[in-house]
Amino acid sequence: MNEIFEGVFKERGDFYTKSLDPGHKVYGESLVKKSGREFRKWNPDRSKLAAALKKGLDTLPMKKGTKVLYLGAAQGTTPSHVSDIVGEQGIAYLVEFSERAMRDLLDICERRVNMVPILGDARKPTDYGWVEDVDVVYQDVAQPDQVEILKRNVDEFLKDRGWIMVSIKARAMDVTREPKDIYREVESQLDGDFDIKEILELDPFEDDHCFIVAQKV
Amino acid sequence: MSEKSFVFVVAGIPGVFAFDKDKEMVASSVFPRDSSKILDRLDSIRDGEQIEELREVVQSLDTKNIVTDIHMEIEGYNVEIKDSVSASEYLEENMRKLSLESGFVEEDSQFNRILRDIQIIKTRKNVKSSVKKDKVVSQAVSALQDLRRISNELSERLREWYGLYYPELKVKGNEKYTELVAGLERREEFEEFKGSMGIDLDKRDIDAVKGFAERLDGIYKEREELKKYLEDVMKDVAPNINHIIGSEMGAQLISLAGSLKKLARMPSSKIQLLGAEKALFRHLKGGGKPPKYGIIYNHPYIQQTPEGKRGKAARKIASTLMMAARTDQYTGKFKGKKYKKKLQRDLEEIRNE
Ligand SMILES: C[S@@+](CC[C@H](N)C(=O)[O-])C[C@H]1O[C@@H](n2cnc3c(N)ncnc32)[C@H](O)[C@@H]1O
Numbered sequence: 001m002n003e004i005f006e007g008v009f010k011e012r013g014d015f016y017t018k019s020l021d022p023g024h025k026v027y028g029e030s031l032v033k034k035s036g037r038e039f040r041k042w043n044p045d046r047s048k049l050a051a052a053l054k055k056g057l058d059t060l061p062m063k064k065g066t067k068v069l070y071l072g073a074a075q076g077t078t079p080s081h082v083s084d085i086v087g088e089q090g091i092a093y094l095v096e097f098s099e100r101a102m103r104d105l106l107d108i109c110e111r112r113v114n115m116v117p118i119l120g121d122a123r124k125p126t127d128y129g130w131v132e133d134v135d136v137v138y139q140d141v142a143q144p145d146q147v148e149i150l151k152r153n154v155d156e157f158l159k160d161r162g163w164i165m166v167s168i169k170a171r172a173m174d175v176t177r178e179p180k181d182i183y184r185e186v187e188s189q190l191d192g193d194f195d196i197k198e199i200l201e202l203d204p205f206e207d208d209h210c211f212i213v214a215q216k217v
Numbered sequence: 218m219s220e221k222s223f224v225f226v227v228a229g230i231p232g233v234f235a236f237d238k239d240k241e242m243v244a245s246s247v248f249p250r251d252s253s254k255i256l257d258r259l260d261s262i263r264d265g266e267q268i269e270e271l272r273e274v275v276q277s278l279d280t281k282n283i284v285t286d287i288h289m290e291i292e293g294y295n296v297e298i299k300d301s302v303s304a305s306e307y308l309e310e311n312m313r314k315l316s317l318e319s320g321f322v323e324e325d326s327q328f329n330r331i332l333r334d335i336q337i338i339k340t341r342k343n344v345k346s347s348v349k350k351d352k353v354v355s356q357a358v359s360a361l362q363d364l365r366r367i368s369n370e371l372s373e374r375l376r377e378w379y380g381l382y383y384p385e386l387k388v389k390g391n392e393k394y395t396e397l398v399a400g401l402e403r404r405e406e407f408e409e410f411k412g413s414m415g416i417d418l419d420k421r422d423i424d425a426v427k428g429f430a431e432r433l434d435g436i437y438k439e440r441e442e443l444k445k446y447l448e449d450v451m452k453d454v455a456p457n458i459n460h461i462i463g464s465e466m467g468a469q470l471i472s473l474a475g476s477l478k479k480l481a482r483m484p485s486s487k488i489q490l491l492g493a494e495k496a497l498f499r500h501l502k503g504g505g506k507p508p509k510y511g512i513i514y515n516h517p518y519i520q521q522t523p524e525g526k527r528g529k530a531a532r533k534i535a536s537t538l539m540m541a542a543r544t545d546q547y548t549g550k551f552k553g554k555k556y557k558k559k560l561q562r563d564l565e566e567i568r569n570e
Contacts, residue, residue: 088326113330
């Protein structure tokens with residue numbers, strides 16, 4: 001296992017995180033034991049962050065102790081790997097408005113001390129205004145107004161020089177337009193407030209998706 | 218009180234705190250490191266009880282003047298109760314730091330754990346009561362259909378009315394037409410305007426029709442909002458049905474069945490006919506052909522299938538929906554992608570037979 005980022009490992013083209021909850025799977029991923037430690041294989045078909053890594057993501061602004069606000073946590077697939085990376089000293093605030101998804105997510109939060117569930121609408125950050133300032137806002141909500149949602153949360157919670165990690169689903173934003181046009185538009189909407197470090201298309205893992213990593217200026 | 222010295226007394230997850238007017242912590246009494254006990258304490262405070270930690274903090278103060286958002290009456294103290302005090306915000310914003318400083322926790326991971334435990338308890342309470350949302354779905358989809366019908370009707374009226382003034386305006390789509398009329402003052406402002414055979418209207422007449430168009434435009438916007446809302450709720454209530462047949466038709470099926478539970482108990486032959494009750498009734502009374510399909514007939518799946526094979530296609534769709542409804546009702550797992558792929562393959566086969 002090569003540690004390519006703090007807490008992220010690579011072996012034979014596959015990515016892994018060191019499990020914070022050994023012996024347990026979150027979404028059917030395979031578990032690998034190496035020199036007394038357990039690693040969870042990170043499936044790029046199930047997690048857009050893993051897909052971005054596969055596509056050569058160079059900037060991962062997360063490590064032990066990082067505080068993350070995660071918008072659109074769903075059943076916790078990617079959040080569980082984020083939880084592995086930030087460790088017990090770090091924390092992930094998980095916003096999800098689907099009650100059905102939340103039921104599954106809660107079971108995972110029970111097992112992981114750094115996953116804090118928030119049943120709420122990411123469009124209304126004041127509803128969870130008690131959340132502390134964070135190092136990273138991660139967003140994967142697949143909504144037409146996702147840039148607006150992101151900005152509201154950044155204004156409320158992101159530290160100076162903090163990071164955003166955003167998955168853009170072109171079809172959720174406008175089915176009639178070319179994905180590339182949409183990415184360019186998102187880029188220009190972020191420009192000025194953020195220094196865009198990376199923008200990667202996620203095919204063949206996800207069609208018409210791109211992943212952006214940027215730093216607040 | 219402004220002249221004399223005073224302290225703020227406020228409470229939060231870590232315990233009860235007193236701050237001076239510069240937000241220096243002057244006293245604290247921390248709660249036990251146990252999430253359900255903490256929630257109990259906070260509830261008691263809200264109910265106006267004088268819990269031990271509160272008394273402890275108050276007694277340790279060297280002033281008798283207190284400003285607070287906690288409902289308390291204490292003999293011998295001058296308490297000013299406000300709806301909100303800045304110190305509460307301060308506590309919230311610096312909760313992690315204050316938790317460490319006050320000795321509530323010894324390190325970050327303990328604080329994380331407590332925050333998580335509290336959120337789990339609160340969230341569990343909120344998701345418990347959510348399964349019955351299928352009634353909401355039924356209302357929302359009916360409202361959406363009402364809006365569609367009404368907006369069509371009003372659009373026809375608008376075209377006739379505005380057509381008196383500017384009959385040459387040809388715009389495809391009622392929504393677009395409405396938006397244009399609502400947005401401009403006079404026909405001369407239209408880009409494509411090249412004179413008109415329409416009658417001249419004065420400002421008052423134009424304002425009236427424009428006002429009508431503005432309201433109608435609002436209805437169209439509302440319709441879009443409602444569509445998005447329905448999509449969101451359907452993903453929650455019936456993610457599998459939603460994925461296979463779309464939020465609107467899925468919601469209609471739930472509505473026609475009466476509830477998700479009833480839909481999940483129906484044989485697929487009945488699901489296939491949902492929405493065809495009238496035709497079925499006619500047939501049973503001795504008139505008309507037996508209906509082959511209900512509202513699913515309107516789905517592109519069927520529309521893309523040649524006439525002679527539609528009955529077979531409808532049966533396939535209905536049986537997939539039956540499985541989806543059962544999964545939604547009984548396990549809540551998402552298997553929509555798998556179901557949909559299989560359905561598409563089956564339909565492809567039927568078309569090519
Ligand atoms: C594509 S999924 C996220 C998958 C997840 N990030 C992962 O990789 O494991 C999008 C999620 O965002 C949620 N969502 C969409 N809009 C939201 C909003 N306004 N507030 C909170 N959650 C939202 C949806 O319910 C859905 O669960």
